[in-house]
Structure formats: C-alpha cells, structure tokens
Amino acid sequence: MADKGLDLEYHYSPSRWSHRYSPDDVIDAHIKFMEDHTKTAKWCLEVETDICYGKTQNQKIDVYIDKKTNKKGSPIFAYLHGGYWQALSREDSGFLAPPLAQAGATIVTIGHDLAPTASMDEIVLQVKRALAFIFKLAKERQSSGIYLCGHSAGAHLAAMMLMSEFEEDDAFDCELIKGAVLISGIYDLRPLVTTYVNEPLKLTREDAWRFSPSNFINEIARMSQSREVILAVAEYDPPEYRRQTGEMEKSLRDKGVKTKYYDIPDTDHFNIVEKLHNANYTLTQVKYSSYY
Numbered sequence: 001m002a003d004k005g006l007d008l009e010y011h012y013s014p015s016r017w018s019h020r021y022s023p024d025d026v027i028d029a030h031i032k033f034m035e036d037h038t039k040t041a042k043w044c045l046e047v048e049t050d051i052c053y054g055k056t057q058n059q060k061i062d063v064y065i066d067k068k069t070n071k072k073g074s075p076i077f078a079y080l081h082g083g084y085w086q087a088l089s090r091e092d093s094g095f096l097a098p099p100l101a102q103a104g105a106t107i108v109t110i111g112h113d114l115a116p117t118a119s120m121d122e123i124v125l126q127v128k129r130a131l132a133f134i135f136k137l138a139k140e141r142q143s144s145g146i147y148l149c150g151h152s153a154g155a156h157l158a159a160m161m162l163m164s165e166f167e168e169d170d171a172f173d174c175e176l177i178k179g180a181v182l183i184s185g186i187y188d189l190r191p192l193v194t195t196y197v198n199e200p201l202k203l204t205r206e207d208a209w210r211f212s213p214s215n216f217i218n219e220i221a222r223m224s225q226s227r228e229v230i231l232a233v234a235e236y237d238p239p240e241y242r243r244q245t246g247e248m249e250k251s252l253r254d255k256g257v258k259t260k261y262y263d264i265p266d267t268d269h270f271n272i273v274e275k276l277h278n279a280n281y282t283l284t285q286v287k288y289s290s291y292y
C-alpha cells in the first residue's frame with residue numbers, strides 16, 4: 001500500500017481499524033449484534049413501531065418504554081443510527097433501549113431514507129421533521145427534555161440538529177433538546193468527497209462543507225449554551241475520527257458549551273455503541289448521572 005497517511009479510503013473505513021475482527025467480519029458482527037439485541041429489547045419492553053412522521057418508506061420512528069418505570073415527565077432519548085447515510089435502520093437500533101428504559105427514559109429510534117434514494121439535503125430535512133414530531137410527543141408526555149444520541153453518520157446528523165432553528169410554534173421548541181451524546185462521529189465531511197462513501201451521496205466539495213457541523217461552530221454554540229454535549233470516540237476508531245472528535249469538542253468548549261469528552265479504551269467504531277446495551281458501561285452511566 002502507498003502512504004496510508006494520504007489514503008482517505010482507508011482512513012474513513014472504520015472496519016479496517018478494528019482489533020477484534022477482519023473488516024467484513026466486524027460489520028457482519030455489528031449487524032448481527034444489533035438485530036439480536038433489538039429482538040430482545042422488543043421482547044422485554046413495550047414497543048410501538050412504524051410511527052410515521054412523513055410520507056416515504058423510512059420516515060418512521062419506533063418508541064420503547066418500560067411500563068414499570070416510565071412515568072409522565074420522563075426524558076426522551078432519541079437515537080440516530082450510523083451507516084454513512086446509506087445503510088442500517090431504526091428498526092435494528094433498539095439494542096440500546098433496555099438499560100435506558102429501565103432507568104425511566106422513553107427511547108425513540110429515528111428512521112430516515114438513505115442515499116442514493118435520498119440526498120443529504122433530504123436526509124437532514126427528514127431528521128428535522130422527525131425531531132419536530134418528537135417535540136410534539138415530548139409535549140404530550142410532559143417530558144422533561146430530549147437527549148439526542150447519534151453514532152457515526154448519526155452523530156453527524158445529531159450535530160446538525162444542534163444548530164437547527166425550528167419554526168416559531170409552541171410545539172417546535174428547540175429548548176427541549178437538553179443535550180447530545182455524539183459517538184464516533186464525523187463533523188467535517190470534506191475528506192469524504194473523493195472516497196467510496198460519496199458514491200451514492202454525490203456531494204460536491206461545497207455541499208460537503210455546507211453539511212459540516214464544524215462549519216457551524218458559532219451557530220451550534222449559540223444554541224447550545226445550556227445544553228450538555230458529550231463527545232465519545234473509540235480507542236480503535238480511525239485516527240481521522242479521533243482527530244475530528246477531538247477538534248469538535250475543543251471548538252465547542254472554546255465557545256462556552258458544556259462538553260464532556262470520552263476516549264473509550266479497548267473499543268472500536270462498532271462496539272463503542274453496542275455496549276450501550278450494558279447498564280454498567282461508561283456511556284450508559286454518563287447519561288444516568290448527568291441527565292436523569
């Protein structure tokens with residue numbers, strides 16, 4: 001291989017950095033983990049699936065609660081899945097619900113259409129629409145607030161939501177967003193433009209910057225002064241992901257946002273989020289102490 005330092009394909013392929021499995025096997029294992037543990041979550045929790053917030057196939061959310069612990073006023077934990085905006089789904093994202101639900105939260109997994117069916121413009125718009133829908137849900141349930149969580153491309157989408165202005169309608173109250181947990185995210189999309197990731201997305205360099213949260217630090221910071229923004233990255237995430245997470249955290253902290261930074265030892269891009277399935281995992285515990 002030529003100079004790996006310049007090989008963006010390699011640096012933006014998290015599967016090639018896992019210390020547990022081969023690239024293909026780590027992705028297969030990730031999908032199997034999510035499918036199996038989402039099945040278990042659907043067994044042990046009360047679930048309402050396929051709630052439509054828009055007209056197309058994937059503009060749907062699933063809601064998980066534990067009837068014994070969920071009360072009026074409970075916080076909402078809204079999750080955006082990863083998969084480089086072109087893979088995975090909300091339907092297999094319930095794996096993280098059990099410990100959060102048992103602690104009293106309402107877990108919402110957010111679906112959206114994928115590239116190439118949907119453009120990045122459309123995906124961001126759909127997630128915004130989903131959030132407006134969740135604001136209404138939060139008001140109905142007198143929820144104490146919404147915490148946005150995203151993994152990988154989902155962390156990018158969650159970060160984009162931190163700067164979104166919603167319409168001046170009582171139901172669209174972005175103060176309901178109390179914080180975010182951004183896990184192994186990507187915040188500057190420009191390096192992706194020349195890689196395989198961009199094949200279905202077809203972003204120009206200008207588009208990539210227009211959809212980069214790192215281009216909107218002032219806006220995110222202005223809207224997030226009373227939010228808590230947690231950024232987490234895996235020890236075995238690609239160095240580019242580690243760099244982007246570190247830079248994003250520092251930029252937001254420098255602008256007065258209350259941030260927390262977690263560098264999770266002995267994890268890779270995939271099990272850093274899978275482990276939310278465990279009640280005693282660092283990132284599961286963080287949310288308990290700062291949010292509930």
Ligand SMILES: N[C@@H](CC(=O)c1ccccc1NC=O)C(=O)O
Binds near residue numbers: 013
């Ligand atoms: N082709 C990518 C796959 C990938 O990046 C990915 C897979 C599952 C969940 C999140 C991912 N990354 C960003 O959204 C890789 O080689 O790792």
